[in-house]
Amino acid sequence: MKARLLVILLLTASTTVSALTLAPPKNAGDSLIGNPPAQAKYVTAKQEDTLIDIAVNQLIGQDEIVLANPQVDRWLPGEGTQVRIPSTFLLPNAPRQGVIVNLPEMRIYFYADAGKVIIHSIGIGREDDWKTPLGKTSITGKTKNPSWTPPKSIIAEHLADGDVLKPYYPPGPNNPLGLFAFRLGIPGYLIHSTNKTNGVGMRVSHGCIRMYPSDIEQFFPLIKAGTPVNIVNQPIKVGWHHDTLYMEVYPALEETPASYEERLHSALKLLEQANAGKMPVINSALLQNSLKNPTGIPVALYQRPAYAQNNAQSAENDQAVLDSRTN
Known part of the structure; x- marks a missing residue:
């Protein structure tokens, strides 16, 4: 099995939960709170569950759980299906x-x-x-x-x-x-x-x-x-977590509709404002997909170069240590 980037917290859909009380961002300029970005929270659907049953049990909204699980059938998720529960927010x-x-x-x-x-x-x-x-x-x-x-x-x-x-x-x-x-x-x-x-x-x-x-x-x-x-x-939120810039997207309200071009313009403006007035070199494919298929899940669009370089160097060092242990 391929290594997964997400740490999955498996819970049963019958687990009773309480309100989310989250620590504030550590850095004054950050906006992301909740689970670390590399982690996601899931529950395991039972045979009789609908997404709505799971939403009520987890104290989250109907539209919220449907957006976060675009590939899962609302009325018949299926026994054993992993259902994502939003746990990271801008x-x-x-x-x-x-x-x-x-x-x-x-x-x-x-x-x-x-x-x-x-x-x-x-x-x-x-x-x-x-x-x-x-x-x-x-x-x-x-x-x-x-x-x-x-x-x-x-x-x-x-x-x-x-x-x-x-x-x-x-x-x-x-x-x-x-x-x-x-x-x-x-x-x-x-x-x-x-x-x-x-x-x-x-x-x-x-x-x-x-x-x-x-x-x-x-x-x-x-x-x-x-x-x-x-x-x-x-409907579009943008913010930092350390040196990574995230975007979180929801459908526009019916009374304030916006075309894709208008939403794209709004997103680019927010990204520019968040980056001290300079447009970052973002992952355009992720940007477009997030705007066309909103999930309400924060998506990383940009890393400051020094941070990306440090991450790459850290990965290389980890691999070198691993290689030395297996030789």
Whole structure:
């Protein structure tokens, strides 16, 4: 068997996981966090699993797991199939404080104590009249065991589809807001739990941001009223890890479509900005493939020459040591 570049962490799909709490980048100018780039995390699918089952069990989003596994059937991965779980991330291009919500990747980043970054998958508003708004706001309040009085507009929409909503939902497990909710400074919008976990990682809400029940239960005591929230639209992220420049790509939001040429222009501009205003000599084939087939997985596009040379020299030294031991 050929040596693999990836270190595979094999888990069963039934393993219960918790939110990702990751150390900040070691270098001030870096943006990549999580597993080392040469490592990837996988789970082993069971016969009865779908990708959606695995996503819910791993507390990641539906679209997220599908993007990361383009060759795996969504509904029938097959027993023994290795399913990739995203575990390496580029931080959004935004001030590293409070809560950052990047809508295209459907994730929350929370900058906690000691610079640690807590990441959660989320569901967001639909692409019609119920989009999740962009912009800077804050947490204006938090409620445990919230009740819900559906707005008339939502009642009317459900009624048109033959679904009758109650005029009032008391606190409890059957409440669509779940057991925890944060109120945003944007009137009418919340970050809340959900009793429909299959909707996390999809655009199914009326504009609110949905979290897994176990995620928001951990999240709730960490967030104080007044915490800043920055909701951004960044389908292409670029950033460094040591001397390697990475790019992470997601499909554009439906309401802000972009042609391949427009996405290429945006990516090249971001790469140039990240490299102190100079366009690096990048791997163009990887760049094009990442833009045409986004996976949400950071891809290395460029290494500073000194770093690449040191890596090559290190590999040569390792091989020399190995040769001396086998002669």
